[in-house]
Amino acid sequence: MEAAPLPRSRSRLGPLLFLARKSLLGSRFTFALLVLSVAAGAGFQIPNTANLAGFSEALLEEELRHGGGDVRVEPREKRHFEDGAAAAARVSEALGASVRAAVPVLVLPGAVGKGGRFQNALVYGYDFPGEPALRPFHLTSGALPAPGDANGVLLGTSLANRLGVKVGDAVDLRIILGGPPGGAGEAVGGPPGGAGEAVGATVMTVRGLVSGSAGAYRSAFLDRASLAEKTGARAAASAIHVHLDDHFAASDLAPRLEARLPEARAVGWKEDDPYVTNYLAANRTINAVSYAMVVAAISIPVWALFHIHVLGRRREIGILAALGFSRREIFGLFLLQTLVVALAGLSAGAALGYGMLLYFDAYPIFSWEALVVRPVVTAAVLAGPCLAVLATTLLAGSVPAWRAARTDPARVLRRID
Amino acid sequence: MPKVLRCESLVRRLGAHDVVRGASLDLDEAEAVALVGPSGCGKTTLLQMIGLLDRPSAGRVVLAGHDAWSLDDAVRAEVRLAWIGFVFQQNNLVEALSARENVALPAWRLGSSRREAERAADALLERFGLAARRDAPASELSVGEAQRVAIARALVNRPRLVLADEPTGSLDSASADVVMEALAAASALGAALLVVTHDLRIAARAGRTVEMRDGRL
Numbered sequence: 001m002e003a004a005p006l007p008r009s010r011s012r013l014g015p016l017l018f019l020a021r022k023s024l025l026g027s028r029f030t031f032a033l034l035v036l037s038v039a040a041g042a043g044f045q046i047p048n049t050a051n052l053a054g055f056s057e058a059l060l061e062e063e064l065r066h067g068g069g070d071v072r073v074e075p076r077e078k079r080h081f082e083d084g085a086a087a088a089a090r091v092s093e094a095l096g097a098s099v100r101a102a103v104p105v106l107v108l109p110g111a112v113g114k115g116g117r118f119q120n121a122l123v124y125g126y127d128f129p130g131e132p133a134l135r136p137f138h139l140t141s142g143a144l145p146a147p148g149d150a151n152g153v154l155l156g157t158s159l160a161n162r163l164g165v166k167v168g169d170a171v172d173l174r175i176i177l178g179g180p181p182g183g184a185g186e187a188v189g190g191p192p193g194g195a196g197e198a199v200g201a202t203v204m205t206v207r208g209l210v211s212g213s214a215g216a217y218r219s220a221f222l223d224r225a226s227l228a229e230k231t232g233a234r235a236a237a238s239a240i241h242v243h244l245d246d247h248f249a250a251s252d253l254a255p256r257l258e259a260r261l262p263e264a265r266a267v268g269w270k271e272d273d274p275y276v277t278n279y280l281a282a283n284r285t286i287n288a289v290s291y292a293m294v295v296a297a298i299s300i301p302v303w304a305l306f307h308i309h310v311l312g313r314r315r316e317i318g319i320l321a322a323l324g325f326s327r328r329e330i331f332g333l334f335l336l337q338t339l340v341v342a343l344a345g346l347s348a349g350a351a352l353g354y355g356m357l358l359y360f361d362a363y364p365i366f367s368w369e370a371l372v373v374r375p376v377v378t379a380a381v382l383a384g385p386c387l388a389v390l391a392t393t394l395l396a397g398s399v400p401a402w403r404a405a406r407t408d409p410a411r412v413l414r415r416i417d
Numbered sequence: 418m419p420k421v422l423r424c425e426s427l428v429r430r431l432g433a434h435d436v437v438r439g440a441s442l443d444l445d446e447a448e449a450v451a452l453v454g455p456s457g458c459g460k461t462t463l464l465q466m467i468g469l470l471d472r473p474s475a476g477r478v479v480l481a482g483h484d485a486w487s488l489d490d491a492v493r494a495e496v497r498l499a500w501i502g503f504v505f506q507q508n509n510l511v512e513a514l515s516a517r518e519n520v521a522l523p524a525w526r527l528g529s530s531r532r533e534a535e536r537a538a539d540a541l542l543e544r545f546g547l548a549a550r551r552d553a554p555a556s557e558l559s560v561g562e563a564q565r566v567a568i569a570r571a572l573v574n575r576p577r578l579v580l581a582d583e584p585t586g587s588l589d590s591a592s593a594d595v596v597m598e599a600l601a602a603a604s605a606l607g608a609a610l611l612v613v614t615h616d617l618r619i620a621a622r623a624g625r626t627v628e629m630r631d632g633r634l
Contacts, residue, residue, distance in 0.1 A: 003482025004577075006492060007499035007527075015526045019511075026513040319509050322470055323523050323570075324498020326491045410471035413505060414461065 038345020045385035046353030050375035067214030069241030084237025104237035125224030137216035142167035142208025318412035331405035338397025427476035454629035502571030510555035541569035561592030
């Protein structure tokens with residue numbers, strides 16, 4: 001017998017899409033449950049990821065941008081840099097274009113009091129007005145002291161509340177000029193200082209109140225030159241706060257800086273501030289756990305419901321196989337249905353997530369001092385949950401689809417299975 | 418006359434039991450063969466092996482010169498789609514589809530546009546007296562109507578071989594007559610026809626009758 005040419009036709013998407021639509025519409029309740037489970041997963045994970053990203057971003061913004069910077073540079077042996085501005089310039093030059101700003105600060109331990117009652121506080125000498133985005137505080141009321149204002153002080157909101165002072169009030173400022181920086185915020189019965197310590201005592205006027213979760217809420221800020229004058233070195237700075245464009249370059253840049261400026265000791269924020277590092281790690285862990293929960297919450301119902309869906313359509317699968325649909329096409333048919341479910345669920349979940357984002361933007365999950373956590377919506381934040389939900393749905397649906405493709409039409413059509 | 422089908426020593430073993438034992442059968446183009454025999458003798462199993470639904474334990478099914486079971490799954494599916502029309506005892510329509518959609522689906526899948534496939538389906542449905550029922554869902558068709566739709570579906574791609582497994586088994590005599598006419602029409606179009614039947618009238622209309630007993634022809 002002479003062989004006839006074998007028939008060749010390509011798999012066509014049209015009939016498969018048509019059958020997928022008919023199949024899903026024929027199982028509306030199952031389809032609705034599937035979409036609901038995918039939507040719930042996406043609707044949960046999108047705001048969750050956005051909130052955690054917002055938490056990390058707010059933490060970096062407050063603790064580093066409005067805190068001690070990305071790299072803290074101190075003199076290796078001396079008590080302070082004789083000329084803070086010159087030291088800051090040397091640091092900037094040594095690090096090059098990656099430096100956004102190098103800010104000299106003079107930090108001394110002290111106390112602020114009114115009516116004879118004192119509160120411990122770190123006293124910061126700062127070059128007002130500075131760059132607003134990099135100040136180690138947020139001005140909440142009043143005004144910044146003018147450069148050279150020897151009598152003006154900014155008080156942290158918490159410190160002012162404890163002392164019961166407001167903008168325009170006079171306060172007693174005591175500064176330990178010779179002692180090492182100490183703890184702050186403890187109520188003490190009298191002014192600091194003791195035998196052998198030089199204590200500067202000044203009556204200051206509160207020019208403004210400031211907040212800031214990195215410590216500003218319980219600190220005092222005054223003009224650096226005025227504060228330095230009390231130490232006898234008019235341009236002194238105890239540290240240079242280095243702000244980088246990329247926070248995460250700090251650990252690499254700090255050793256390079258030490259190599260170029262042997263007189264300085266440079267510490268990146270990761271090494272200097274385990275609080276931030278651990279908080280960021282905790283956020284990542286919570287996000288990963290949340291992803292795992294969403295994967296489980298989607299994959300189990302999708303797998304189970306599609307499995308039931310396939311079982312209910314075994315006869316139809318057998319008919320399609322008998323008509324000439326290949327295993328690959330039957331797999332594709334059910335995977336298409338999974339894709340439709342995934343896209344419908346993602347759309348509904350994205351709408352739900354958007355609503356949740358609006359809610360959390362209006363009612364932040366965390367708000368204290370200037371640390372206000374609002375959801376961050378970026379392409380990466382949205383893409384992560386969407387891709388995870390899409391991949392999970394497709395993978396979970398591919399198992400029943402594979403089973404569908406393995407259906408033995410002979411047994412099914414003879415009703416053996 | 419060219420051979421459409423050659424079965425060579427087909428065996429189908431289920432566990433320790435041979436359901437089909439060395440069945441050999443040839444069919445020429447436009448030839449109609451009735452396969453008769455008692456229930457459980459292996460007729461449907463033989464038909465499913467020939468229809469490329471059930472892999473033989475031994476032997477060969479040669480379709481238009483090709484050892485069909487040696488082809489890979491995708492090509493075998495193509496052969497089923499293009500060369501074989503299957504009519505089952507129970508109509509086995511896709512319930513979610515209308516009569517017209519059921520008939521058009523294989524043609525659409527084979528390469529016709531959807532519109533062309535529906536035109537071909539309409540022509541066959543009209544020929545089998547179902548023009549008025551073409552949009553009815555498969556689940557709402559009577560048994561006789563559904564069986565005619567199934568035959569139309571089997572013929573829509575102009576197959577070389579039509580396999581019918583007791584196509585009138587569940588029909589009244591009037592409906593059975595219509596189905597028999599439809600199968601005769603398939604044969605007239607040049608398809609080889611292999612009909613499993615208990616119906617002596619169908620067997621009498623076939624050009625040749627083959628009896629199967631205990632898995633042997």
